Amino acid sequence: MALSVFVLILVIGYELAHGSQLAFRKFGWRFLTSLEWDPVAEQFGALPFIFGTLVSSAIALVIAVPLSVATAVYLVEIAPPWVRQTLTIFIELLAAVPSVILGLWGIFVMVPWLREHLFPWLLGVFGFLPLFQGPIYGVSLLAGGMIIAIMILPIITSVSREILRSVPDLQREAAYALGATRWEVTRIAVLSYAKKGLLGAVILGLGRALGETMAVTMVIGNRPEIAASLFAPAYTMASVVANEFTEATTDLYLSGLFEIGLVLLGVTVLVNALAQLLLKAFSGPLTTRP
């Protein structure tokens, strides 16, 4: 039964590779670099989706990493026990919120707020940057990134917390003995010791961010274009599959979607493998709870 994991990963890889054969034979490597996604003309290129996935994940990391690592530091090094326990339950609860509910909230609460308040403000203050120009629809690359950030906050926080907790107390005591303040202890003795593990936590978060589907699909705007502005709608690999898979009328169309799935699988497996190796190297077997 334990060996079923090997079967599962092989089956996943095989089915996606098998399904994408047709598209690969037709387009070859051009599939990855072509900008055109035109089901009617049967022209399929994945670049807009790769762009959307990478940029939305990057936005998510920029927002989520400082927040979650700081939260983990607070939980492990600073918070009194009752605060720690309560916050931990809240964070685990956030991790348990289904993606589709987050998306629902995103459509009806976050996006209107972005459209009416945050985006106009950003436009006013940073409007000179190409990143914050153009028409404001609300649904956008930035909205997608923010939703993903909310989704990966809890996982990065809880894995970082485990990492920090596994730093030996001797490290801290040694720094305190030298007269360091609590922050200096954290910086010198804890954070630098846990560097690799924290990197693992961040990369694990990246893995989740790349594959996020429902919530992103609902707020990113679903338009296969590459624009300089974060206000512009975009599309990700996971959401194009979610939206178009059941509508794919021709074999080639379906095969193109399978190839996108294969690319996504390849990237997430690599990223996750790297994260696991870093985490395992840091502290032996470390699990992420469901």
Add this chain to the structure above:
Amino acid sequence: MNTLYPTHHRWRKSKNALVQVVTCCCALVVIVPLALIFYHVLKSGIGAVNWDFFTKLPKPVGEAGGGMANAIVGTLELLGLAALFGVPAGVLGGMFLSEAGSPRLNWWIRFVADVLNGVPSIIWGMVVYALVVVPMKGFSTLAGGMVLGMMMTPLIMRTTEEVLRLVPNGYREAAVALGIVQWRAALQIVARTALKGIITGILLALARVAGETAPLLFTAFGNRFWNHNLADPIAALPLQIFNYAISPYEDWHRQAWAGALVLLLLVAIVNVTVRVLTRDRFSHS
């Protein structure tokens, strides 16, 4: 030190205080989305949850009222099927990891299980589509249950292993010293001791897949009517929420919020209960 460099000392102290305040604020910012989501789901959902919601089928567009009875039951049926596929494989796999095998093989199994836990849910859906839906020539309950079951397997495997490892080695040694063969010791002594933890893991895995939408899009597919046939499409709560949320109808949006409220409460109650009940025994590993 203090007397020699008073300004430097004060600077270090204030930096320390600053960091404490900043990290505390970050922790608060992290739970703001949670609070907002709960607030809005409660506010918008509570009005639309009524008796009809739990007992009636969805109404056609334009007619007010109706409910999600079929989706609620559908989700439960799918979870039952998923448990049928995922629990035996997961629990037995976890027992293997903790009680048998070689360190090297087990390292690989753990590694692959952890990587599988990171495979995007949409990809599981595509795979089961190719594996089940295409040969059966149609979306089906069976495919929906299978995809959720497959996703649960590595999750349950890891949590089961984790709790089995907490069972003191003395138990195993005592059992073996009494002449019980290893597999019976594993099953009757070790697994029974850790039973509560194993069930916890299963419940958490179920709560996790209960909210999955992406893998069901092209396996279970959704259905506006009752269905209890394994070979036909079936409704599921997350699917219904998604379809209603992206629809242009005001009344459907209300129903989507109501569905979200029911699903969120379900998931939250399972999570909080399980974690509070098992906090003392299993939170530290």
